[in-house]
Amino acid sequence: MKSVLEYKDYHLFMQDYYDERKRLGAFTWREFCKSAGFSSPNFLKLVCMGQSNLSRPKIADVAKAMGLADFEADYFRELVTFCNADKDSVKKAALLEMQKIALEHKIRVVDGDAFQYYESWKYPVLRELAPMMPGANPRDMADECKEYVSAEEVRDILAFLVKAGFLKKDGDKVYSQTEQTVIGSKEALPIAIRAMHKEMANMAARAVDRYSANERHFTGVTLSVCQEAKDIIAKELDDCCKKVLAIANAYKNSDQVCRINFQFFPVTEKIKEPHHA
Template sequence: MKSILEYKDYRAYMQDYYDYRKSHGAFSWREFCKLAGFTSPNFLKLVCMGQSSLSKIKIAPVAKAMELVGYESEYFKHLVLFGNAETDSAKKEALVEMDRIAREHKVRVVDRDAFQYYESWKYPVIRELAPMMPGAQPRKIADECKEYVSAEEVRDILAFLVKAGFLKKDGEKVYTQTEKAVIGSPEALPIAIRSMHKEMGNMAVRAVDRYSASERYFTGMTIGVSEATYSRIVNEIDICSKKIAAIANESDNQDQVYGLNFQLFPFTNKIEGANHA
């Protein structure tokens, strides 16, 4: 079966382990549970089905039952912590540890670059700004940002963007964007992006009073929706965002970096028994 370092779901790994053992000889959920120290003969089956969770205290016995040792056992521990985490910070902490272990053993499982890229508005903004200013010193790039960023931060961010493949260095302080998109595992990227959404939202609030109407565009509405119309609206926003990206990419002479945020969120609870006539 696949290396545990290729997994991001501990239940999937446990199920694959069980299926592998069963396909190579007599093996049952009862035996699996007994090896891990459970009295219930089907508890691990319930875990794999998502009907129960593996507690911290049982991580080590289950890992031992699956003959995981060393870094594999350590990776399994963080795999379980990630799967059971209830907060973004806990999920991120577990993912970073999984990434560290995978990197050390030459397998890249989660995209830690996505976490760093979305850590601050400074990364995507400087990725857009640097190619517009060939030959510019970090201080000059920093001075062109509306929000504060130091020259040292710009220097470090540029180094990261080049190393991670988001920018290509074509000469002394000359940068071009690569084709590479910011990607990550389905588990990692939403957590990273949520942090960026919060930061961008705060910047948008400041922009209301900071810039004149000719420099910024704000509009909003309060609407009643159903589950079906919500899905249709989200789809339209997605289509619109792709069209806007295409329009922006048509230009070869960009001279400013803008942020565009679409926001659709509930003002109320869902009303049960509302009149749908």
């Protein structure tokens, strides 16, 4: 059976543990539950099926019943916290702690590079800007950014982008983009990307007053839709984004980094029944 450090879902880990114990000899859900201090003989079966979750006070008991101790028990605690959490901030903290424990014990399970890349506008912007400024030093790049970034930050970010595989260094102060656009697990990326969406939305709000109308293009519409129309519109926005990227990539003389936000979200609850006058 794999180490707990290789799991990203505690329900699956517990199911694998049960299956392994069952394969090696007589073992029942009743026995598993009893060893973890549960009076219900099938509660942990429901947990493994995803129909119930472990409460925080019982994590240590279940970990002990499965023979987890020290860093493995710590990882299991963070794993349960991550899977059960509703808030992105809690999920992120647990995921980063899982990574820390895993890396300390030589097992790379979850990739924190995604969090670092998406934690600030500076990373994707500098990834686009650096190849356009061959020979430029960090101070030059910092001065070109509309939002404040220090030369020291630029230097550190460039080093990260090269190390993580987002940029390739072709010579002294010369960079090119790699094909790699994202690094990270499927568990990490949604949390990291939501943080980026929030930051970019705040930048867009500031842009309304910061730039003149000929420097920016803002448009929007308020509309009523059904679910089918929403799905079609969402796909159109995705296709539009791909078309925009294709247009930008067709030109080799880029001289500025821009950001496009596609924002399509509900402003009312769904009306369950038609209202008639």
